[in-house]
Amino acid sequence: MRSAYAEVLRVAVPLMISTGMFSLVLFVDRTLLFQHEPSQMGAAMAAGNLFWVSICVFVGIASMTGAIASQYVGAGQPRRIGRLLWQSVWFSLATMPVFLLAAYFAEPLFRWTDQAPSLIPAETIYFQILMWGGAGEVMQTALSGFFSGTHRTRTIAVVSVVSGVINLLLDYLLIFGVDPAWWGAAGPRMWELGIAGAALASVIAFWFKAVCYAAILLRPQYRFTYGILQGMRLDRRMLQRLIYFGFPAGLMYATEATAFTVIVLMIGRLGDVPLQATTMAINFNMIAFIPLVGLSIAASVLVGRHLVGSGPDRAVRCVWAALTIAWLYSAAWALIYWFGAETMISLYSVNPAASTIPADARLALQTAQGLLGFVAIYVLLDATQLILAGALRGAGDTWFVMIAGLAVSIVTLGIGLAWEPDWQPALWGADATAPASEEGSMSASVTAVLMWWWWIITAFVVLLAAAMTLRYAQGSWKNMRMI
Template identity: 35%
Template sequence: MLRRWSQPNGYRQVLAVGLPLVVSFGTTSLIHFTDRVFLANYSVNAIAAALPAGIASFLSICFFMGVVSYVNVFVAQYVGAGAFQRVGASLWQGIYFSLASALFLASLYFVAEPIFAFAGHHPEVMRLEVIYFRILTLGAGAVVMATTLSCFFSGRGLTRPVMLVNLAGAALNIPLDYILINGVGWFPEMGIAGAALATVASQVLVLLLFALAVFTRGHDRCFAVRRARAWDGGLMRRMLRYGLPGGVQFFLDILVFTFFVFMVGRLGRAELAATNIVMAINTLSFMPMIGMSVAVSTLVGQAIGAGKPSGGVRATSSTLHIALAYMGLVALAFVFLPRELLYFFHSEHADAASQARMLELGVELLRFVAVYSLFDAMALVYMGALKGAGDIMFVMWTMALACLGMVIAPMLLGVELLGLGLYYIWGCVTFYVVVLGLVFRWRYGRGLWQNMRVIEATGAAD
């Protein structure tokens, strides 16, 4: 372990690339966590509506985010191959895709009511869900575009700028949440609409800061971030060839948890509120692992681009050790400190019986999260390694089969036909995560990814 610390793609390099991404994705979790803490203290209906509407909004974005996130792999492999001038061209193809995505996402404003009417939640909860969803989707294009621009830094392994920009967004969101939800000073009390507006404002700030950081003269000279803005049909086709499966994979992953939350909502408001709270806590611990997944994808991509897949093997094992150590501590906290974690969501507006019921359910549900946490970390690390090399089709089909066969079909059968309850639904999700971790470990161990690459083989170094 001591030797691995200082080796290329060892612990020190993984942490140098990964920790800023951990903080960056942690700030995304912090924004949603803050929304839910303030809303839990505002009203039970608001917290019950926040997670279904928030997940539904994220589900609508995640396909496009998954596509443009693959710009990260192209940038990493071009940097590894020394073809620096192709970095700007990759970035601009992602920008064009992001602009089209923004228009589509804004149009979802008009279908919000049918979506949440189908869910069958309580009428007041549904009304709040529609409000929250509509505001978030109007600002969703900023999220996709910011994801694209962040790849310019993360793909090169320079993740500190990504961290600083996202910290600025979180720093704006927290006071805006308090002001707009509760009404402070000249601002009216807006409730759940205020939480959504605060989130959109922070996302727009992140986009503006990324734009200022990327499109500089120095970056244009080295990476053609201004000069290479022409449409490149061949590069766009190659990016879509790998990015579209990446988008489908990301969409399916979020679809599982969206469907899961909507099914829980059919059981009752207490079950939905407890699940929302536990998922908010889980997200705060889980999102940093997405940062480590992007880090290993970057390091594997650079190793593949340089023609040295052994470096990718070392980066993956180093990342896995770090991820398992972190998630192991998180799992222990879920088992031994559940009430302390749930205390953040105590609401003065709810009656004592409702609070006691949500606390009892929350303690039990955190044990499910503790069971699948380590497998979740394992799945994210190995999936990041496979995506960094270009093995995205296997990832997509695995997610598709697992989503349908282990979550959607069993939940529909168990809840709608057999009348099974909350613990059965959580058991399906736990089994799904465990299987994904084991399958991606098997695929990685076969080593086929070491002979893959996403960039053109004949690209000359600049």
């Protein structure tokens, strides 16, 4: 097992750094928006979720590039990888018209989901700008699959860190603007774009990563060994294989993301404060969760390589090593969420003085502390389902992963919508007629609905972990191949 741990860590650590940088960017992005205008953070959460729902099927298809490339490596057919990459590139470029069409219908969609009227303009502009980067995100996912599939994950880490730093700098400059006083001039701030600036920074980062990966792949050691230039033509059979195995993975992302987005939109009906509190708690959840995506990718490519190369026994050892690392990592975060919630949530108000934070924002900070208790409950199970789903995808068992995710989403959302408690559209006081106090409190009915939807999130994770565990234990994945 020691060699399995070493192999998993060698592949996974750069990927965890890469995905960890992504989670840091999201956290800082939303924290800066909270400091610029608290309601913009909630709007970014809702619109960002819808953006992911809109692109995740295509990202899921592109993400299979790494797993399939790893099987070509295991089978001793590296020159097939170049052609595989080009199919994913053509596929990525074809998604652009779809994303721009979705951007056109953003405002009617937010109105249809009954969002708070004050949030709709910010949600719309954030979503529309992000969609210009959708194809870039699909392409960078596809091209990074070469480096994960061939176990060159350090390249992914370097590109992600550089891209993340650029994103963070642009976030600050474009959200708050440039103060002429910095160089001794006078006048108002320039380029203070708020939530639009945050979206623009993300779009630039998406395309920057895609361009970086493309430039690296044109280096001689990759061009000749993997047939990068020779594989430029369209290969319908290979493209169909990519879509066949990738579509279920993408649909799995879509079903999970849609379920989560519906839950966030349901919470968004309650008002700014519940949405802000949910966004804060989810941001800290993502700090723990997103690095595990890198570990899941490592499990996926190692399973794919060993099933074709050295057999299922080695693949099983790598999965157990990945699970152990994930459990230790998640357990540490669970303790932090449980015992350090107040300290973590206080980071959102680290710059403004307490007297300058609006009453509703203070209430959101207090509410978010309680929501982190839910994250502490399910974080270990979330790690389990993520690693096992990655292992199953690496073997090619993508259709089960999709069906399980769809079933769990339908069941949990159905229960959530059918038995949602009644509530009054009031933020302050005990009911709709109560006057606002200086500190304020959410109505009892709003609090009950907020807690209900967080129990639904927890149930979703529990059921998904159970489904992936049963399928993995059943063992049919050991006989699957994608090439």
